Amino acid sequence: MLLRYIFAPLLKKAILENVQNLSVTQTNTAKISVVQDFKEITKMRLALSVVFSSVAGYLLGVETVSWSTLVLLAIGGYFMVGASNAFNQIIERDLDKLMDRTKNRPIPSGRMSVNTAFAIAAIFTIAGISVLYTINPQTAMFGAISIFIYVSLYTPLKTKTPLSVFVGAIPGAIPFMLGWVAATNNFGIEPGTLFMIQFFWQFPHFWAIGWFLFDDYKKGGFFMLPTGKKDQGTAVQVIIYTVWTVVTSLIPVFGVTGKLYLTPISGVIILFLGLTLIRSAFRLYKIRDAKTAKELMLMSVLYITLLQIIYVVDKFVRIWI
Structure with a gap:
């Protein structure tokens, strides 16, 4: 109340x-709904x-x-x-x-x-x-x-x-x-591990975006790449954080993260996905163009989505079996 x-x-x-603004700024091409x-x-x-x-x-x-x-x-x-x-x-x-x-x-x-x-x-x-x-x-x-x-x-x-x-x-x-x-x-090692996985994942994901949208970000004065340039230094850091993303994703396989556990089979699947992601990062280091950066961005989205699905499926399969 x-x-x-x-x-x-x-x-x-x-x-x-907002209604007044809409009446004034309607474009000739189309009206975008509220x-x-x-x-x-x-x-x-x-x-x-x-x-x-x-x-x-x-x-x-x-x-x-x-x-x-x-x-x-x-x-x-x-x-x-x-x-x-x-x-x-x-x-x-x-x-x-x-x-x-x-x-x-x-x-x-x-x-x-x-x-x-x-x-x-x-x-x-x-x-x-x-x-x-x-x-x-x-x-x-x-x-x-x-x-x-x-x-x-x-x-x-x-x-x-x-x-x-x-x-x-x-x-x-x-x-x-x-x-x-x-x-x-409760906050403990389990949510802390989930945090670290997604924390490290942010870097290759957003640096890839910053790379292929570099010119547009530059118009707005945004600093998105670690060196400020689409150069070897940025590409190296992309590789480093991509590797850390994959490494942290596999830690639960070793049974050191409390109730958060991942079976070896799921670990192998995530490792395969991780190696594919790392390969995309190395491609950016080698080619260094907007197209390759966009491919890395898309691969990073696929990686984190499939990783979360695999983690959940792995848990419930273990419960049901």
């Missing part, structure tokens, strides 16, 4: 402003991929699946990611105008007002923390930490230092472990 009185006037004003703008300001596809990671972490940690908790985790996780993305686009709205990839986003294109975006971000933040808190306080805490680091640290650092990727890897790695914390209300 309190949220209604706080945000209702702001949201009403923001919606009216629903589509909502999807874009919250980056729905990215948010759903993050929710997938959280759900995988939950299934790994839980003994008996609670569907209500799983739904709350998915909803709360989506709210938190959507809020982070909306705040990010508010902060970077002027820079987004400079880049081909982002100039047609809702705010820089004029289809959505800053007030509308802020209302969405604020409501999503409060709703996300509240929903995650109903699961357990630790889950809400890690969710809040994630959005704080992403918005307050990572976003402003992107135009100042390549180290922003290191900072951004922290909130990027939280979702996988968040699911385990939601399932167990």
Whole structure:
């Protein structure tokens, strides 16, 4: 009820402003619906991929699946990611105008007002923390930490230092472990391992993106590559962190990560996927062009997705057998 009185006037004003903006800035090619703008300001596809990671972490940690908790985790996780993305686009709205990839986003294109975006971000933040808190306080805490680091640290650092990727890897790695914390209300070696897997994975993934979108990022003044250039130094670091990603992915095979365990068969499958990912990293070192970088990015997405599926399937096959 309190949220209604706080945000209702702001949201009403923001919606009216957005409707006015829509009438002024309609393009000759097509009208982009309010629903589509909502999807874009919250980056729905990215948010759903993050929710997938959280759900995988939950299934790994839980003994008996609670569907209500799983739904709350998915909803709360989506709210938190959507809020982070909306705040990010508010902060970077002027820079987004400079880049081909982002100039047609809702705010820089004029289809959505800053007030509308802020209302969405604020409501999503409060709703996300509240929903995650109903699961357990630790889950809400890690969710809040994630959005704080992403918005307050990572976003402003992107135009100042390549180290922003290191900072951004922290909130990027939280979702996988968040699911385990939601399932167990405990942070230990198991969620810590899940965190490290996704933490190291962030680097080859985002450096590959930074490579093939280098010219566009340069227009916005973003420093995404570790050396600031598409050079041998960056390619070497891509290889190093790719290897670390694969190594951490295989640690559970050796039975040293508590309840998080992986059978040798699954370990062999992940090793094969890992070697394929490493091969893609070496190809970037050898060829160093945008096409190869994009291939590495796509391979990294395939790797983390299949890894999470394999981890979950491995656990439940062991239970059922």
